[in-house]
Amino acid sequence: MATASLSATSRAGKGKGVARKLRAAGKVPGIVYGHAREPQSLELDNRELERLLEKIAAASTVIDLSIDGTARKTLIREIQRHPLQPGIVHIDFLELVAGEKVTVALRIAFEGTPVGVRSDGGIFEETLHEVEIEVDPASIPDRLVVDVTDLAIGHSLHVSDIKLPEGVELVTDSGVTICICSAPRAEEEVVPAVGAETAAVAEPELIRKAKEDEEEGEAKAE
Numbered sequence: 382m383a384t385a386s387l388s389a390t391s392r393a394g395k396g397k398g399v400a401r402k403l404r405a406a407g408k409v410p411g412i413v414y415g416h417a418r419e420p421q422s423l424e425l426d427n428r429e430l431e432r433l434l435e436k437i438a439a440a441s442t443v444i445d446l447s448i449d450g451t452a453r454k455t456l457i458r459e460i461q462r463h464p465l466q467p468g469i470v471h472i473d474f475l476e477l478v479a480g481e482k483v484t485v486a487l488r489i490a491f492e493g494t495p496v497g498v499r500s501d502g503g504i505f506e507e508t509l510h511e512v513e514i515e516v517d518p519a520s521i522p523d524r525l526v527v528d529v530t531d532l533a534i535g536h537s538l539h540v541s542d543i544k545l546p547e548g549v550e551l552v553t554d555s556g557v558t559i560c561i562c563s564a565p566r567a568e569e570e571v572v573p574a575v576g577a578e579t580a581a582v583a584e585p586e587l588i589r590k591a592k593e594d595e596e597e598g599e600a601k602a603e
Contacts, residue, residue: 384442
């Protein structure tokens with residue numbers, strides 16, 4: 382299970398005006414909510430939060446969130462960013478409860494080189510990069526490993542082929558394709574268009590004719 386630490390401060394003010402002032406001061410407005418607790422408004426340091434997000438998989442990392450000095454285990458549920466300007470607009474945390482399962486998005490890690498690529502020059506393509514699972518917060522894996530060594534050309538693997546750790550249940554449809562090994566693409570021969578050479582030869586003749594007409598016109602003018 383991947384974990385990280387972050388600090389936050391509770392805040393009383395709410396509304397767009399308060400949020401704008403916080404962001405102007407280098408803070409990020411946020412909220413923490415969860416089972417059997419009232420939602421609590423927070424403010425976090427923008428730089429500290431951005432540095433953390435650069436290092437973790439936000440959707441599946443358990444955050445030890447220290448709120449006014451009291452630590453709570455949480456998951457990041459939503460990060461809102463401005464569509465045009467840099468910076469985080471708002472962040473939501475879900476407080477975790479021991480024994481209460483949560484749904485998280487987990488990265489798929491493909492390992493090995495498919496036999497279709499090694500022996501036949503095939504092309505390996507990842508068609509799904511993460512899946513949703515349901516799991517106890519204490520048992521969230523860092524990633525789901527899929528061995529593709531035996532994958533031959535024309536074959537694919539699906540969500541149902543992922544080997545799950547004990548206590549982990551899939552939420553994503555088991556029939557969804559996660560990767561495929563395709564045949565190598567044939568190189569296309571470039572064939573000159575019919576009449577291309579003729580056009581290339583004819584072009585100077587048109588230019589010369591234009592010059593002759595121009596000279597004839599000048600002679601008449603004289």
